[in-house]
Amino acid sequence: MPINIPRNLPAKEILESERIFIMDETRASSQDIRPLNIVILNLMPEKEKSEAQLLRLLGNSPLQVHITLLYPVTHETKTTSKxxxxxxxxxxxxxxxxxxxxxxxxxxxxxxxxxxxxxxxPELQEIMDWSKSHVTSTLHICWGAQAGLYHHFGIDKRELSKKCSGVFTHQIIQEPVKLLRGFDDIFFSPHSRYTDVDLQEVVHHPELQLLSYSDEAGVYLVMSRDERFVFITGHPEYDAQTLQEEYERDVAKGLDIYVPTNYFPNNDPSGQPRKTWRSHANLLFMNWLNYYVYQETPFEWQ
Incomplete structure (x- = not known):
């Protein structure tokens, strides 16, 4: 089944060129199917790029998914047109x-x-509080994960000595968890952040369970014990070139920045990076949609 998105959304053309099954709202309304309703609070500056990245993953599923895009009205964006x-x-x-x-x-x-x-x-806090009674399952990504861990569970972020940027190996901590079904023992995912959360605070919090960890990048996957909230500290949705674009942007700004770890061939920024995390990203999003959204949500969500 496809994802259901607005007919003129720019990401539609990108996804169609990749043969991802999508349909617009007009066609979807003619099908007698109860789609999964997913709302995306998009806090990224380049919203059109992040739309395509997330919709690509949500479209790789046998479920019909209807998308609502949300932005914070209390923030004036300078990188996405009104x-x-x-x-x-x-x-x-x-x-x-x-x-x-x-x-x-x-x-x-x-x-x-x-x-x-x-x-x-304050607006994000209101939305996160609202999600507890109006959303079956919430997936938090990178800073969104840090914000959720802080708001819901009181775990603050801490600044790193240098930016955590690159593609890192991760290991599974809690194998029986449904979110990890089909995962390899070791898998890859990109990170791009200046802060992280303390491993021991997560491990010893009675309402949280650590699912995956990286020796280089630290905490990766965390889930609340009631399985309502999932936190991903990396960016599995990133395209192959996203870290490259971020690195080149930071270099152009004159920032003292390191070459992303384990990303460019032979760590040479002139080379073309390969996407080594595609399988993990697709499986992660499919498991979330299936086990924590589709299997848990009531048919009539009143």
């Missing part, structure tokens, strides 16, 4: 009366700020 937001996005006020089967909260380039210093933090 026309794009007006046409394809909703505000929290417009959807807060609804219930959703799943929610994704993306990363954001604000990790060096204290959470309370982020201009849309």
């Amino acid at each position: 026309n794009h937001l007006d046409e394809f996005y909703k505000t929290f006020r417009e959807i807060k009366h609804l219930k959703f089967d799943g929610m994704i909260i993306t990363g954001a380039p604000v990790e060096l700020l204290h959470f309370e210093a982020v201009d849309y933090w």
Whole structure:
């Protein structure tokens, strides 16, 4: 089954060129199927790129998925046009009366700020509180994961001595968990962040379970014991070139930045990186959609 997205969303053309099965709202309305309703709170600056990355993963499923895009109205974005937001996005006020089967909260380039210093933090707190009663399962990514761990469980982030950037190996900690079904013992995922969360705080928190860890990048996958919240500290949704684009952007700014670890061939930035985490990313999102959204949500979500 396809993902159901607005007809004119720019990501539609990208996904169609990759032969990902999608349909627009007009065709979807003619099918007598109860789709999974997923809301994506997109906090990334280049929203069109992150839309394509996430929709690509959500489209690799036998389930029909209807997407609602959400942005924080209390933040003025400078990298996405107002026309794009007006046409394809909703505000929290417009959807807060609804219930959703799943929610994704993306990363954001604000990790060096204290959470309370982020201009849309009060709005994000309201949305995260609302998710406890209006969303079956919420998936938090990178800074979104740090924000969720802080808001729901009181675990603060800490600044790293240098940016954690690259593609790292990860190992499984909790094998019987459904989210990890089909995972290899060792798998890859990109990270791109200046902060992390303390391993011991996660391990010893009675309401959390550590699912996956990297010797180089630290905590990767965490889930609440009631299985309502999933936290991913990396970026499995990234394209092959995303870390390269971030690295070149930082170099152009004159930042003292390291070459992303285990990313470029022979660590040479002139080479073309390969995407070694595609299988893991697809399996992670499929397991989440199936076991924590589809299998858990009621047919009539009132």
